[in-house]
Amino acid sequence: MKLVVRIVVVIVAALLLWPEVPRYRAERLLADANARLERVLRGAEPAATAVASVQAADDAARRAAEGLPPEPRPALARSIALIMTRQPDAAVAVLNDAIARGERPELTINLGRARAALGDEAGARRAYLRTAWAAPSAVGTLPQSMRQSVLDEVAALEAKLRAGELREVPAL
Known part of the structure; x- marks a missing residue:
């Protein structure tokens, strides 16, 4: 038994x-x-x-x-x-799909890297800004020369938010 x-x-x-x-x-x-x-x-x-x-x-x-x-x-x-x-276009597609299911700073910062590799500097900057908006410490993985300007832009956006002038989060 x-x-x-x-x-x-x-x-x-x-x-x-x-x-x-x-x-x-x-x-x-x-x-x-x-x-x-x-x-x-x-x-x-x-x-x-x-x-x-x-x-x-x-x-x-x-x-x-x-x-x-x-x-x-x-x-x-x-x-x-x-x-x-050296397949940044494929990386952008993978990241866009993942971000559509749930945005995370590690995904958006890599989206910025992939866009930069494609030569889309404006798109890369938007992704870095969105990352810094959500998780300021994540910009620590960016080159030193870029970190402060992104953080300064986040500070300016936060001031606008406090003043009631910001209607939406930074675009991705």
């Missing part, structure tokens, strides 16, 4: 956990993508394999997104990989 109960418990547990299997697989893929990107960005990946590693990271992040549909993390990893492989 004890054996039957144990078997039933194992079967019930397996049935309850089964829907989570794709999520665990997606989390492993995303961890792999992030590890690859980190190795390349830190210079720990040999130059001969760096591009292939970034492309593999993009592929892993794309597959992870299938198992983590509402998550912004795969889009962030993909955007980094796409910018690194």
